[in-house]
Amino acid sequence: MNVVLGITGGIAAYKGAEIISRLKKKGIDVKVIMTENAKQFISPLTLQTLSGYPVYYDTFKHATENYEIDHISLAKWADIMLIAPATANIISKVCHGIADDLLSTTIMATRGQVVFAPAMNTNMYKNPILQDNIEALKKRGYMFIPPAKGLLACGDVGEGRLAEVDDIVAEVVGLLRQRDDLKGTKVLVTAGPTREYIDPVRFISNPSSGRMGYAIADACRKRGAEVHLITGPTNIKTPVGVHVYRVETAYEMYDAVMSLFGQCQIVFKTAAVGDYRPDMVSSQKIKKDADDLVIRFVKNPDILKELGRRKKNQILVGFAAETENIEAYANKKLKEKNLDFIFVNDVSKTGAGFAGDTNGGILLCADGDRLEMSITKKEIIAQRILDVIIDRKLDK
Numbered sequence: 001m002n003v004v005l006g007i008t009g010g011i012a013a014y015k016g017a018e019i020i021s022r023l024k025k026k027g028i029d030v031k032v033i034m035t036e037n038a039k040q041f042i043s044p045l046t047l048q049t050l051s052g053y054p055v056y057y058d059t060f061k062h063a064t065e066n067y068e069i070d071h072i073s074l075a076k077w078a079d080i081m082l083i084a085p086a087t088a089n090i091i092s093k094v095c096h097g098i099a100d101d102l103l104s105t106t107i108m109a110t111r112g113q114v115v116f117a118p119a120m121n122t123n124m125y126k127n128p129i130l131q132d133n134i135e136a137l138k139k140r141g142y143m144f145i146p147p148a149k150g151l152l153a154c155g156d157v158g159e160g161r162l163a164e165v166d167d168i169v170a171e172v173v174g175l176l177r178q179r180d181d182l183k184g185t186k187v188l189v190t191a192g193p194t195r196e197y198i199d200p201v202r203f204i205s206n207p208s209s210g211r212m213g214y215a216i217a218d219a220c221r222k223r224g225a226e227v228h229l230i231t232g233p234t235n236i237k238t239p240v241g242v243h244v245y246r247v248e249t250a251y252e253m254y255d256a257v258m259s260l261f262g263q264c265q266i267v268f269k270t271a272a273v274g275d276y277r278p279d280m281v282s283s284q285k286i287k288k289d290a291d292d293l294v295i296r297f298v299k300n301p302d303i304l305k306e307l308g309r310r311k312k313n314q315i316l317v318g319f320a321a322e323t324e325n326i327e328a329y330a331n332k333k334l335k336e337k338n339l340d341f342i343f344v345n346d347v348s349k350t351g352a353g354f355a356g357d358t359n360g361g362i363l364l365c366a367d368g369d370r371l372e373m374s375i376t377k378k379e380i381i382a383q384r385i386l387d388v389i390i391d392r393k394l395d396k
């Protein structure tokens with residue numbers, strides 16, 4: 001578990017020493033990058049002694065000494081890059097793609113999670129320019145540990161103090177733990193809509209985009225699971241490192257799910273499966289000669305209910321898209337389908353359910369517990385659902 005600690009130029013830079021020593025006590029390896037301004041506040045020698053590695057601040061030093069390209073090797077080494085304290089300058093540079101020193105180039109090159117812990121004068125922190133940049137970075141997946149309120153070094157009182165070292169360390173340790181808490185687990189996720197064909201060019205479907213299911217698949221993969229994603233037609237990018245199976249109809253999804261179910265330990269049925277299909281599918285395009293067209297629909301198999309019947313030790317997580325009596329209907333599905341959890345989204349609410357980037361709802365547990373999740377990005381909802389399942393079902 002490797003953390004690159006980026007220290008930028010603020011009075012809280014001295015707290016970097018405590019962050020290093022606390023992370024090291026938890027068995028985490030720490031390498032430090034300092035900006036030139038940070039060196040005004042704390043000596044590299046202190047940080048070198050605590051981390052056990054040379055402190056990096058010169059983009060070209062090792063390139064000329066031993067052909068090492070530090071910003072690439074550090075970027076690859078880091079599971080997490082923690083920037084604490086993070087000044088308005090580094091946050092805004094990263095937001096706008098500026099990479100003009102060792103720290104900003106390393107942040108640009110890393111595939112690890114980047115976490116900023118801002119610290120600065122309260123007016124600087126509240127400046128709308130900085131706040132816009134923070135929001136833009138959050139949307140791109142960068143994380144922030146918000147500053148605390150209190151007396152600042154400049155004498156002002158307000159928001160801007162570096163968050164407590166305890167909180168910063170807990171956040172980093174939590175993130176590192178997340179990286180492999182599903183290691184060795186096989187997960188099956190279904191996502192997207194199904195299409196029930198009327199003829200070769202027409203079908204009935206629903207507005208599911210697949211985003212919620214893809215977010216679950218990606219979150220499980222990032223936590224170390226082997227992920228099998230069965231997806232209806234979508235036009236979003238498939239998550240990296242996930243086994244993908246493409247289906248169209250509910251029957252195709254049924255077959256794909258049943259063939260993988262026996263080898264998986266957790267199933268997320270996020271797909272919006274068509275409940276009915278036309279009882280006859282015309283092999284040729286239906287002509288519009290008749291004034292009306294009557295189509296009889298017959299019921300599709302309920303895939304999740306069948307899984308509930310077959311389940312041995314698997315954890316079954318259903319999703320429910322409801323527009324009224326959402327909790328009562330979802331509870332009924334939880335029981336009837338023999339589920340461990342069901343996440344119900346009120347799809348009549350703006351920001352919840354189909355298509356958009358956000359969701360919100362209630363996670364109902366088979367033991368009667370309920371957890372409300374307010375509207376936020378689908379990636380965050382996915383992580384929260386996983387946190388609950390892992391805490392209650394997998395934590396030994």
Ligand code: PMT
Nearest residue numbers: 208209210211212269272302303304319320321353354355
């Ligand atoms: O894809 P997005 O645009 O991101 O939208 C996400 C979502 C709204 C589709 C998702 O959050 C969601 O709610 N998915 C379930 C939608 C749904 O079909 O709900 P349901 O109440 O009809 O079904 C309940 C459960 O039974 C679901 O887990 C469903 O996958 C499953 N089911 C339903 C019918 C069927 N024939 N077979 C099933 O397995």
